[in-house]
Amino acid sequence: MNRRDLLAALALSPLGIPVALGAAATARAPELKPSWAPLDNLRIYIPAGEGGGWDQTGRALGSAMSSAGLVQQVSYENKGGKGGLLGLSDFVERYNHDPSALLIGGMVMVGAIAMHKPPVDLRQVHPLARLTADYLVLAVAPSSPYQTMSQLTDVLRRRLASVVFVGGSAGGVDHMLAGMLVRQLRLDPAQLQYLPSASGKEALDLLTEGKAQIGISGYSEFKSAITSGRIKALAVSSRKSRNGIASLTEQGLPVELANWRGVFCPSGIDPQRQALLQELVKLSAETEVWKTTLQTNNWSASIALGKDFTDALGIEQGMAEAVTYMLKLKS
Secondary structure, eight states, X not given: OOHHHHHHHHTTSSOOOOOOOOHHHHSOOOOOOSOOOOEEEEEXXXXXXXXXXXXXXXXXXXXHHHHTTSEEEEEEEEOOOGGGHHHHHHHHHHHTTOTTEEEEEEHHHHHHHHHHOOSSOGGGEEEEEEEEEEEEEEEEOTTOSOOSHHHHHHHHHHHGGGOEEEEXXXXXXXXXXXXXXXXXXXXXXXXXXXXXXXXXXXXHHHHHTTSOSEEEEXXXXXXXXXXXXXXXXXXXXSSSOBTTBOBTXXXXXXXXXXXXXXXXXXXXXXXXXXXXXXXXXXXXXXSHHHXXXXXXXXXXXXXXXXXXXXXXXXXXXXXXXXXXXXXXXXX
C-alpha cells in the first residue's frame, strides 16, 4: 500500500488529518544577506537518548557546523521518551523564544504524535530541513522457513496471526511498514502481531532468539548483522533495490517508506532568524564532514528545505494518521 492509497482509505474514516502546520511554517522565509558572521553558540536539542539515530544525526550536524566555522560553540541536550514527545514538549516550554536552539526530529516522532495525540505537537515548532532518509529492511533469522518474500507472504495470507513482527516503538515507522504490508496483502490489520522494542539491537536479539519471525529496522542498524550472516534480508522499503537487497515494490508489493530525520527551530523567534538557521543547516549539509557521516552511517541524503519540507511533513502526518487508524493504535 502506498501513501496515496492510505490517505484515500483514511478519507472514509471518521478521523481527520491535521496537515496544517500554521502560517508561520508555510510563510516564505525572508532572504538572507550574502554574508553573516558565525554564530557564537548553538544548542542542539535531541529528544532521545545518547547513541541512537537522532543523537547521531544531531551530533554529526553540530560537528559539521563547527568544522565549517559556522558556529563557534555547539552544545547538546538529550531527553528521551514516548517517541520524542517528552523532549518536544520540553523544547517548546523552555526554548520557544531561544534564537540559538535547534530540535532534531523525524518520522518516529510523527508516528508518536498520531498515536498519542499530545497537546504539544509539530505545530508548535518551525520546520527547517529534512536531512536524511534511512530505508527499512525486513529480515529473518538464517534458520527461518521464510527464505524469500514470496514464502513469507504465502504464510501471511494463510496464517497472519502466527507470524510475529519485531521493530521499534508501537506506532513508529517500523510498525507502520508492517501495517502497510498487511494492508497491501488485503489482510485484517487487527490480526497483525507486532512486538515493539527499544532499539534496533533489541529487535535483532528478539529476532535471533526466535521470539519473533520477522524483524524490521533501518538498514544502517541491521547492516552489520546482514553482512555477518546473523540475519538474512528479504526486502527493503525503497522503490528500487538498495545495497543488494530487492525492494518490496520489485517483488510485487508496492510499499515504500523511509525513516527520515530533520531539524526544527523555535516558532517564537524572529522569521529572519529562522531563515538564518535554515541557511546554517543547509550549508552544514554541504560540508565534507556531513557527507562522510552519510557514508559512514549508510544514510541517504534527502534534503528538503522550507516549504518543501513543510509540505512533505504534512503528507507524512496524514500517512501516520492513516496507519494509526488502520491498526487501531491507542496510547
